[in-house]
Amino acid sequence: MANPARDTDGAARHQAGDSQSGRPATFVEQVMAELRKVVQPTRNELITYTIVVFVFVLVMMAFVFGLDQLFQWxxxxxxxx
Known part of the structure; x- marks a missing residue:
């Protein structure tokens, strides 16, 4: 049997036909490997992303409001x- 594919941290990934398919320990191992890859944003990035999201939501609200007024008319x- 071929070696299972591995991610960058070495956690084995499920291969079709594995006898250990769906083991909870394997799942937890893979989740932990993915969580180690997460990079926390800096304070400035977080503030910037938050402002971008708020502006986008306001623009979309204005667009939907405009469509609503147009259809009402x-x-x-x-x-x-």
């Missing part, structure tokens, strides 16, 4: 409000 024209 069109429905008023069609059905006579």
């Amino acid at each position: 069109l429905v008023g024209l069609v059905f006579g409000a």
Whole structure:
């Protein structure tokens, strides 16, 4: 049987036909290997990303509001409000 594929930290990945398919210990090992790869953002990055998200949400809210007003006006024209 061929060696199982391994990620960068050496945690074995599940291969089709493994006799240990779905072992909870393997799953936890893989989760921990992935968590070690996570890089925490700096304070400035976190603030920047938060502002970007808020601005994007506000723009999308304005867009949806505009569409709602447009459709309301069109429905008023069609059905006579």
